[in-house]
Amino acid sequence: MATDTSDSLITTDVSSTETGRGKVPDETVVASSNLDVYYGTDQALEDVSIEIPEHKVTAIIGPSGCGKSTFLRCINRMNDQIPACTVDGELRFHSTDVYDEAVDPVALRRKIGMVFQKPNPFPKSIYDNVAYGLRVQGKAVTDEIVEEALRGAALWDEVSDQLEESGLELSGGQQQRLCIARAIAPDPEVILMDEPASALDPVATSKIEDLIADLADEYTVVIVTHNMQQAARISDKTAVFLTGGRLVEFDDTQKVFENPQHQRVEDYITGKFG
Amino acid sequence: MSLGTDQLKNELLDTGMTVDDIKNRVFVWVILAASLLGVVALALLIVDVIYEAYIGYREFDIRPAQFLTQSGSRTPSQAGFLAAMVATAWLMVLTAALAFFVGVGSAIYLEEYAPDNRITRLIEANLSNLAGVPSIVYGLLVLAAIVNGIGLGPILLSGAIALALLIMPIIIVSAQEALRAVPDSVRNGSLATGATQWQTIRRVVLPSAMPGILTGTILALARAVGETAPLIMVGALFTARAPPGPLNRFSAMPTQIYTWAAEPSQHFIHLAAAGIVVLLVVMLTMNGVAIYLRNKFETEV
Numbered sequence: 001m002a003t004d005t006s007d008s009l010i011t012t013d014v015s016s017t018e019t020g021r022g023k024v025p026d027e028t029v030v031a032s033s034n035l036d037v038y039y040g041t042d043q044a045l046e047d048v049s050i051e052i053p054e055h056k057v058t059a060i061i062g063p064s065g066c067g068k069s070t071f072l073r074c075i076n077r078m079n080d081q082i083p084a085c086t087v088d089g090e091l092r093f094h095s096t097d098v099y100d101e102a103v104d105p106v107a108l109r110r111k112i113g114m115v116f117q118k119p120n121p122f123p124k125s126i127y128d129n130v131a132y133g134l135r136v137q138g139k140a141v142t143d144e145i146v147e148e149a150l151r152g153a154a155l156w157d158e159v160s161d162q163l164e165e166s167g168l169e170l171s172g173g174q175q176q177r178l179c180i181a182r183a184i185a186p187d188p189e190v191i192l193m194d195e196p197a198s199a200l201d202p203v204a205t206s207k208i209e210d211l212i213a214d215l216a217d218e219y220t221v222v223i224v225t226h227n228m229q230q231a232a233r234i235s236d237k238t239a240v241f242l243t244g245g246r247l248v249e250f251d252d253t254q255k256v257f258e259n260p261q262h263q264r265v266e267d268y269i270t271g272k273f274g
Numbered sequence: 275m276s277l278g279t280d281q282l283k284n285e286l287l288d289t290g291m292t293v294d295d296i297k298n299r300v301f302v303w304v305i306l307a308a309s310l311l312g313v314v315a316l317a318l319l320i321v322d323v324i325y326e327a328y329i330g331y332r333e334f335d336i337r338p339a340q341f342l343t344q345s346g347s348r349t350p351s352q353a354g355f356l357a358a359m360v361a362t363a364w365l366m367v368l369t370a371a372l373a374f375f376v377g378v379g380s381a382i383y384l385e386e387y388a389p390d391n392r393i394t395r396l397i398e399a400n401l402s403n404l405a406g407v408p409s410i411v412y413g414l415l416v417l418a419a420i421v422n423g424i425g426l427g428p429i430l431l432s433g434a435i436a437l438a439l440l441i442m443p444i445i446i447v448s449a450q451e452a453l454r455a456v457p458d459s460v461r462n463g464s465l466a467t468g469a470t471q472w473q474t475i476r477r478v479v480l481p482s483a484m485p486g487i488l489t490g491t492i493l494a495l496a497r498a499v500g501e502t503a504p505l506i507m508v509g510a511l512f513t514a515r516a517p518p519g520p521l522n523r524f525s526a527m528p529t530q531i532y533t534w535a536a537e538p539s540q541h542f543i544h545l546a547a548a549g550i551v552v553l554l555v556v557m558l559t560m561n562g563v564a565i566y567l568r569n570k571f572e573t574e575v
Contacts, residue, residue: 078466083389110468120459122478136469136477182467 026053029190029220030075035089037070037245039082044070045245047089052237057212057221059235059253061228063268067245068224072192074098075222076112077105093190110137113183113219117195119175121167121182126150126159129167129178133186145185152218153181154211173204180211184219191215193223197230209234228269232257240265323550330544341548346514346530350541355549358530360516361430362499362556365526368434369441369498374491376438377445381487384446385453386475405443412440413507421508428509430517430524436504441494448490452483485571489564496560500553502528527553 030052037045045067052058060068070079077098079085091098098108113133121129130149131141146163150156155177159170167178176196183191193212197205212234215221225231231238231253238256240249242264249256249265260266267273330336334350344354388394416436420426456479464474480487510529517524525533527549534546 076466078462081462081465106465106468106470109466113468114466116459116462116466118459120457120463122460122463123482132464132469132477133467136464136467136473179463182463186468 026056028052029054030091030093030222032071032074032091033089035071035074035087035091037067037074037079037088038086040084043245045074048241048245048247050239050247050250052220052222054220055216055218056236057216057223057234058237058239059231060222060224060239060241061226061231062241063243063273064226066241066243068241069194070245071241072114072194072222072224075190075192076109076114078109078114080105110186111188112190112192113186113188114192115176115179115183115194115196118199119172119179121170121175121178123166123168125164126167126170126178127163130181130185132182137186139186149181149185150178152184152215153177154207154214155181171204173200173207176200176204176208177211180208180215184215188219190220190222193221195224195226198226205230228257240268242268320554323547323554326544326547327551330541330548334541334544336544336548338548341545342552345516346525348514350539350545353534353542353545355527355530355545355552357513357516358525358527358549359552361510361524362527364430364517364520364524365434365437366495366499368431368520369437370491370495372434372438373442373445373494377442377491378449378487380442380446381449381453382475382480385450386471386479401443401446405447408503409440409501410503410507412436413504415439416504417507417509428523429521431520432508433505433510433524433526434520436508437498437501440501440504441498444494444497445487445491448494449483449487452486452490453479455486456482485567489568492560492564492567496557496564499557499560500528502532505529506532527556 028051031050033049035045035048036043048067048071060071062068073079074087074091075093075098079087087099093108093112096103110133122132124132127146130146133139134141134145147156147160150159155174158174159165159178167175170178176199180191180196196212197208200208209230212221212223216236223231223235235253237250238253239247240256240260242248249260249262251261256265257269260269327336341354342359343356344352345357347353384394384398388397413436416432416439420435421428421432426432460478460482461474464478465471469477505526506529510523510525511533513523513525531546531549531553534542534549537543
């Protein structure tokens, strides 16, 4: 089953027929080549090369410890927070090398928003949570922008009359959508999501999934998930990382799930391991 | 499967007091008595002091209204506590101002910025050591370095410096704990939203940690308010009038009590008892505020 990796890893000219997005050729937003990441002496990612297309949902799946979250945190340099983490190889955001010394990670994160596994709203009002990014980035805060972000996160109807209440008083699913609103309010280009629904109940999860599909109209979404059905439902592209931090397969989601090129990927997807 | 055989029933039945049961009960009483000892000691102390103050009121006519509004005097019937209370108020404000910013600043550096290396560990180890240094040593240090060294003299500011040095390690350690209690997920959320590290600290971390920091600071000040030894070293003893500013000579509440208690006259000794009542009220109030703050914000988060 396994074929030569060089021609199956990156195939950006075929788009998913299911979501109907991207009839035009894809523009690459984030691209890595030969990316290696180490935590101290442990290698977390090995030789990862990938091109993530614009205005698509790219899902990253794989078993625990395969480096999928590590890869996500490389894109906006949140790995900088871990002192032992070192990055080798190239990671580009458009044409800029993210790990160039001249790149300010704060400026990078203003272009690339992030939503975490566990909802982490600030102990502030709902309004201030959403306005936070605008304030720290020195952008004007208007009620319209806050409303738009909350609508974008499918939360407006539920909280429009309690904007001054604490974000911590919302339910888990609402908190996560508040975090999404916080991420999109400053209007980034890319939104990274690190297992955004794994701490939520099924109803909240399906709301988040619906939302992700809508987000791709305006943003490039990269989502890490351990839930293969979720990846199959919501993504246009799927990247499969396997143990050892290797990217084994990256293609249109339909192809990856229906006709994977690698035996190990097929075994993983059909639940033989992982 | 039959539920509850006779054997099981017998095992579950209470068989009366065994030796282990007795040990169990005795031990509970012993440790209860141990924990009550502190409470009893405090109660006895308070009762004794209030009783002495009451004797002062009965036999030496020490009235609260006069005691709280008169300044110091060599004549016991003219002596009051006002000068000492004003000096203590000054001391607390200056000590808080000196210790709070340096202490919280150090805590922020150690928790949020400092790399985990030898120097950081050395600083942290020494902070614990500093917290254990006897208070009189701080008095000696300030006497040598500030009062005589740079010639500031035995003024209120010198006393405040001694007290600030004394409580700074306590403030740093409690502020560090408060900062550590702020979850990293919140820091990451802020950084990932495009905030700088300082914005993250200023807008998210500090507001969350502030109740804990304030509680620690108030508890530290409550300790400083009763400190006598460093103030004696610095040169705070008897003065008759309230200090008009931080550059004047002074005697604070504990040093005033100390001076009175050392007098041979029973009248002065009962003035000291009245002073202790005031000092205890101030101290317990500060502790009460700290506990109130802690409970209030604990339930909110």
